[in-house]
Amino acid sequence: MTAALVGLSHSPLVGKNDPAPEILQSVYAEISAARAFVAEFAPDLVVLYAPDHYNGFFYRQMPPFCLGTEAYSVGDFGSRVGSLSVDSAAAKQLARGVLARGIDLPISARMAVDHGFVQPLEILFGGMDRVPVVPVFVNGVAAPFGPLHRIRALGTALGAAARELGTRVLFVASGGLSHDPPVPVLENAPRRVADALIEGHPPTPEQRARSEHRVLQAGYSYAAGSTRMIPINPRWDNLVLDTFEHGKLTDIDDWTPEWMGAEGGGSAHEVRTWVAAYASLAASGPYRMTSRFYVPIPEWIAGFAITTAITQGSR
Template sequence: MNAAAVGLSHSPLIGTNDPAPDVLTAVAEAVEEARSFVHDFDPELVVLYAPDHYNGFFYKEMPPFCLATEAHAVGDFGSAAGPLAVDTEAARALARGVLDRGVDLTVSARMTVDHGFVQPLEVLFGGIDTVPVVPVFVNGVATPLGPVSRVRALGTAIGEAAADLDRRVLFLASGGLSHDPPVPVLEGAPPRVADALIDGHPPTPEQRAKGEQRVIQAGRDYAAGTSSMIPINPEWDNLVLDTLAGARLAEIDTWRTEWMGREGGGSAHEVRTWVAAFASLAAAGDYRFASRFYRPIPEWIAGFAVVTAELEAGR
């Protein structure tokens, strides 16, 4: 198996609350470099690690991670709706391989995904149905959150199982880095909100539009410095990137859930997708970063990063 990895931050505010033109240009150049990297690698399968924002997974049953054999996007924040091009046979093979390696894994035969899964597919591949994909949900929002060491174990097991497929596999991480958007929490929520977080009642178009407008306004307030959300933390973001760049993945086992949230904000746990992806790549061999971009972008409520990585032996 040949393998590569891409880490790509996402934000529902891209195209709505945009930063200054020079920042947009820098992001566009980094994204284009990642597209070129992916084009040259020409993956035969993409294993996509992404979180959910209470569009597909709810407290009625909230797994720490889940692999899909079929997936459908809801189309939130203007992202594409419809089925992903899931490689069902590859997904089933990876699920068996992970379980055989002693990592507990739930499997969804009809996963619902949102912009966290869709954005990287749209950005790098031009759509959600253009490349064979195995979607893997990694919980980064709903507490209680398990130790990040288990996410690393998941990534390692998927990487080892992917080797048995003998294909060019791209491990793609979506999310992070430090950010603290207005995501609802169950503890202390009013009954109507708590019921929605538990049972996952699909919002009406009006309710979805109202919720998305709240996020848009929160981004504007954040960029204006009038928000109480935890600030973006470039120091912590670069610690995460340095750790991954140096392939010092065992150090991540010492990261505590409370510390991650305190340093990076309530949704900093989306970096768990990056941990999984780079653990998968490390299972294929020694790797190195081929490119690295980082910029704190308050307008998108994100420490925004784009990273590509390849095996030391080359693509």
């Protein structure tokens, strides 16, 4: 097996509330470079680690992570509705391999996913059905959060299981870094909001439109500086990226959920997708980060990053 990685921030506000042209140009230049990296690597399979934003996973049962043997997109924020091209056979083999390595991995035979999964597939491959994929949900918004060493253990076990496939595997991390968008919180929520977070009733088109409008308005306010949201934290974001670049993955075990939230905002826990992906890559041996891009983008409510990495024995 040869292995590679792309870490890619996402935002539902891409194309809806864009930053200054020079910043946008730099982002798309890095996206083009990441696409070229992926095309040159030519993966046989993509293992995609991504969060959910109360579109597929709810408090009725909220696992810390879950692997999908089938998946479909709900189509939020204008993303496409429909099925992902899940390689069910590979997904089941990876699930067995992870379970055999002592990680209690929940399985979904019909995983609902949102823009956190679809956006990286659209950006890197031109669509959510262009490449065989194994989707892995990693909780990044719903407290309480477990210790980071469990996420690292998940990534390590899945990376080790992926070696047994004998194919070219691209690990993709979607999310992060510091950002504090208006995601609802269960604690002290009004009964109507709490019921929605627990039961997961699909919103009506009108309800979805109102929710997406609130996020868009938050992006306008955030960029204008008039908001109560936690600011983007470039210092913390670059500490996180340094950790991945230098392969100091065991340092992550000391990161507490409280520290992550205070430094990076309520949705900084999406960094857990990056932890899992880099641990998966490291399971194939030493790696090197081949590109690193970072820029704070208030318009997207995101510390926005793109990285690529490859194991030393890969070409």
